[in-house]
Amino acid sequence: MPATQHQVDQLRAELAAAVAATSDAYRQSSRLIRVLTVLGQPSSPAELVDETLSVLSQLYAADVTAMARASGGQLRLTSACGIPEGDPAYVEGWPLAGGAAEALSLGRVVARNGDALEEADLPPSMAGLAAASAVWVPVGEAGAGAELLVMYRISPGGFPGVDLPVLASVAARLGLAVADRRRGAAVESLATFGHRLTSRLDLPSLFEEAARLLPPLVDADAAGVVRVEGDHAYLKAATTTEGMPEADRPIQVSDLPGWHAVRAGEMFAGHLDHPRHGGSLLAIPIMRDDALVLVVYAHRGEHRPFRRDAVDSAAIFATYVGAAMSNAELYLALRSSENSLRLITDSISDLIAVVDCTGRFVYASPSHGRALGIAPERLLRREVTGLVHPDDRAIVAAALAGPPDAATVEYRLRTGDESWVWVESALRPVPEDGTLVLSSRVIDERRRLEDELRRRATHDPLTELANRALTAERLEAALSRGDDDGVGLLFCDLDKFKEVNDRLGHEAGDDLLIQVADRLRACVRPADLLARFGGDEFVILLDGIAGLDEVTEIGKRVVRALEAPFWLHGEWVDISVSVGGVLGARGVAQSSNLLRDADAAMYAAKNAGRGRVEVFDEDASKHSLGRLELRSDLSQALARNELTIHYQPIVELDGGQVVGFEALCRWTHPRRGPIPPDEFIPLAEETGAIVGIGEWVLGEACRRLVEWQRLRGNEHLRISVNLSPVQLAQPDAAARTLDVITAAGAVPSDVWLEITEHSSIRQDVTGFVTALRAAGVHFALDDFGMAYSNLSHLKRLPVEILKIDKSFVAGLPAKDTDRGIVRAVLAIADSLGLTVVAEGIESADQRAELLALNCRQGQGYLFSRPITPEAATALLRAGTLILA
Structure with missing residues (x-):
């Protein structure tokens, strides 16, 4: 059976919606792709921030893009694109106020345009910038030392609302990337600093080296080393x-x-409170046998607290200093005499041993008994490697047999109770007799801190899943192998996660993320890697995938795993997940491209309806470029006078008399010609342009109504105007709508505003309708019957007209089902005292059937297509009735 016009129209609408969603996903993902590419580059934290700011300036046409840090009620620039380095905003800063203070206080993006910009929104040195708009985006955690991404534009036009969530996502990703770089740099620095400290064999140079190394490790301005001796201390x-x-x-x-x-x-x-030398202070004690021997200080001139990872790094650094101090003291003692050596080694806590050329103990200090639970005499003539953990024996043997110079090695030793402890040994050769002196210290606590630092650098602290850094490392390794199969990637983003956070609180949101992680663990194979990239975004690395079908099937398994409700804070919560997948070939695909394409596919899945799985499609990506261009042109269509309004008469079915007009917006593109409403209206709703367009249509239609009512016999003519759900969601929507009507000179009681049945169900419009109804405005429920199973909202909405959707009228008089639905709608309207208008009447048979069912008003091509304002004026002047 050939498709009906309604089916064709419905398919076209679905196609338009899908293409529009793809267009939006492409625009948003293309920006994220640029930023993700930068964040994926191997660079230092400062280079990463500078490159990101440069890219953001290009992507968002910002004249100034900067990172600023809040400290002591002031903001100071730490990096900027568009501001010279000598600007006072870097050193002196400016008061934390205006949009910056609001963004940090609320923990969300704040944008200001035009007159909304305040003097406090700009640094004093930039007062002459004449900025037209600005946006502030929090980066990382709030509080002292918090950072902001700040962007200014000089050119007119603010930052669109649709861009703000993307900027928030970029800032979150930048914060995570910088934190990952800092942690990685700290691990590398600690390894290097440990060797540099142990190479200092005299105490003055050791202390000076410690003071030099600490500031860059913890981002401090200065450092000092103080030795404690009894009741006195010495710098x-x-x-x-x-x-x-x-x-x-x-x-x-x-x-x-x-x-x-x-x-x-x-x-x-x-904080250190001092009139001249105040700021933030970090003091790290170094103990020996439960007594304080050293204090290492780090100082910042501003009240900016030290990060948690900096404190952890400082603790590890202090153990290095303590070990190096013991090592230097030991070296001094070794240079004196063997008797002095024995006296010293008997009294210190470090493990001192002498090993002969065969790798056997010839001396072990008493501290071995305290640390290992093995009497020193039992160690004599035993091989050192016999006490070493099997996994560490190779590195210890290599160090013992290595070149005759100083070496430091970390390994595990067996204790008397058969457990293992981590030790660090400094090896010093004694050329006179060919022996080696081992100065060792138990470093279990330091290793624990280092392991924790490495874990933080590679794992998400909330879910214990891998993070972005570890995923990138594993992805690179998987792609570099020469296996025949492929590498898959799934990006999974929770739908409605923000609603859970807003309604139940962040603690419930964290609980939900932990439960989701537990369910996802059951979806992956042993060889796969499950990760969390931050927020509500999870990633699955699939190693060893035959084809895209397998990627899709695992994605569907993820969707099914999250279908069951979650128990959160005493109630069941339903969520879904949008999954994007991609497959890469080993030795060919690049990790950055796979991450980009999987992210883009995930956004396509989210825009396609949520709870879906989409795989990356190159053809669809290219096709969406045309939609992006159309979307851009639409933003200028109203200003370029490309939009017009046509009017379709609403008539009395029994006589054909015109009782009103429905205003319908039309767009004539300068190159493409007329663009169908079902194509450009969804685009306008996605971009928010529908708000301005809708208010313009309402104002123009009301002005026409006033003009037409001056014609004889048309004093009671009414105008009907459609409202988008996006308009209904605007702040002060009722007041703004009434202002447009009255500004046009129309009487509110002659205006009929149409809201769709779906929008009245999806969002609470009761307040909006009630407020305008009190002012005299009438309301019609458009497309009635499309959500027929949800009629309860009619009880709470003061609507006066129901418009029967044309899909039901199209089936008259032949289809009994459509006739039954129309009859039921008319019965409901009659019981509630409502008027019914039938849409899409195209034949005399349909009109006759509607009259027989007692429907009195309608519109459709049988009477008139939508016509120009001039044609409508001519129709009313002639006093003509539209007859079927």
Whole structure:
């Protein structure tokens, strides 16, 4: 059976919606692709921020793009594109106020345009910039030391609302990427610094080296090393003399900053209140046999707290300093005499041993008994490697047999109770007799901290899943292997996650993410990698995939795994997930391209209806470019006078008399010609342009109504105008709509506003309708019957007209089902005292059937197509009735 016109129209509408969704996904994903490409580059945190700011300036046509840090009620630039480095905003800063303060306070994006911009929104040195719009985006956690992404435009036109979520996502990703770089840099620096410290064999140079190395590790301005001896302390090294006591001059230990903490072996991190040398202070104690021997200080001149990862790095650094100090002291003792050596090694906590050329113990200090639970005499003549963990024996043997110079090695030793402890040994050759001196220290706690730092660098702290850095590493490794199969990637983004956070709170949101991670673990194979990239985005790396069908099937398994409701804070919560997949060939595909394409496919799935799986389609991606161009042109269509309004008469079915007109917007593109409404209206709704277009249509239609009502016999003519759900969701929508009507000079009671049945179900429009109904405006429920199973909203909406959807009218008089639906709608309307208007009447038989069913008003091609304002005026002047 050939398709009906309604089916064709419906298919066209579905196609248009799908293409529009693809267009929007492409635009948003193309920007994210550019940023993701930058974030995926191997660069330092500073280089990463600079490159990201440059790309954002290009993508969003911003004249200034900057990163600013909040500290002590001030904002200071840390990096910028469009502001010279010598600008005072870098050093002096400016008060934290205006949009920046609002963004940090609310923890969300804040945008201001035109007159909304305040003097406090710009640094004083940029007052002459004449900025027309600005946006502030929080980066990372709120609070002291929080950072902001700031963008300014000089040219007219603000930052569109649709771009703000993307900027928030970019800022979140940038914050995660910078944090990952910092953690990775800290691990690398610690490894290098440990070797540099142990190479210092005299205490003065060791302390100076420690003071030099600490500031770049923890992002401090200065550092110092203080040695504690009884009730007095002595400054041994510092990177600056300003505000510091004289070197080696006695200081009362109680006067040391953070003394209440460091004397107990605890680190101190806090503010230092001093009229000239205030700021943030980090104090790290170094203990020996439960006694404080050293305090290492790091200082910042501004009240910006040290990050948690910096504090952890400082703790590891302190263990290096302590070990190097013991090592240097030991070296000094070794240079004196064997008797002195024995006296010293018997009293210190480090494990001191002498090993002969065969790798056997010839001396072991008493501290071995305390640390390992093995009497020193039992170690004599035993091979060192016999106590070493099997996995570590190769590196220890290599160090013992290595070249005759200093070496440091970390490994595990067996204890007396058959457990294992981590030790770090510094090996020093004694050329005179061919022996080696091993100075070792138990580093279980340091290894635990280092392992925790590495875990933080590669895993998400909330779900314990892999993070972006580990995923990128594993993806590169998988693509580099020469296997015949492929590598798949799934991007999974939770639908309606923000609603859960907003309604139940962030604690419930975190609980949901943990439960989702648990379910996803059951979906992956042993060889796969499950990761969380931040927010509600999860990624699955599929190693060893035969084809796209397998990627799609695993994606569907993920969707099914999240279909069952989640128990959150005493109630069941339903969510869904949008999944995008891609397949790459080993040795050919690039990791950055796979990440980009999977992300784009995920956004396509989300825009296609949520709870779906989409795989990357190159042809669809290219096709969406045309939609992007049309979307861009639509934003200028109203200003270029490309939009017009046609009017379709609404008539009395029994006589054909015109009782009103429905205003219908039309777009004539300068190159493509007329664009169908079902193609450009969804685009306008997606971009938000429908708000301006809708208000323009309402105002023009009301002005025409006033003009037509002056014609004899048309005093009671009414105008009917459609409202988009996007318009209904605007702040002060009712007041703005009434202002447009009254500004045009129309009487509110002659205006009929049409809202769709679907929009009245999806969102609460009761307040909007009630407010305007009180002012006299009438309301019609458009396309009635398309959501026929949801009639309860008629009880709460003060509508007066039901418009029967043309799909039901098209089936008259032949289809009994359509006749039954129309009869039921008319019965409902009659019981509620409502008027019914039938849409899409195209034949005399349909008109006759509607009259027989007691429907009195209608519109359609049987009476008239939508006509120009001039044709409508001529029709009314002639006093003509439209007769079927």
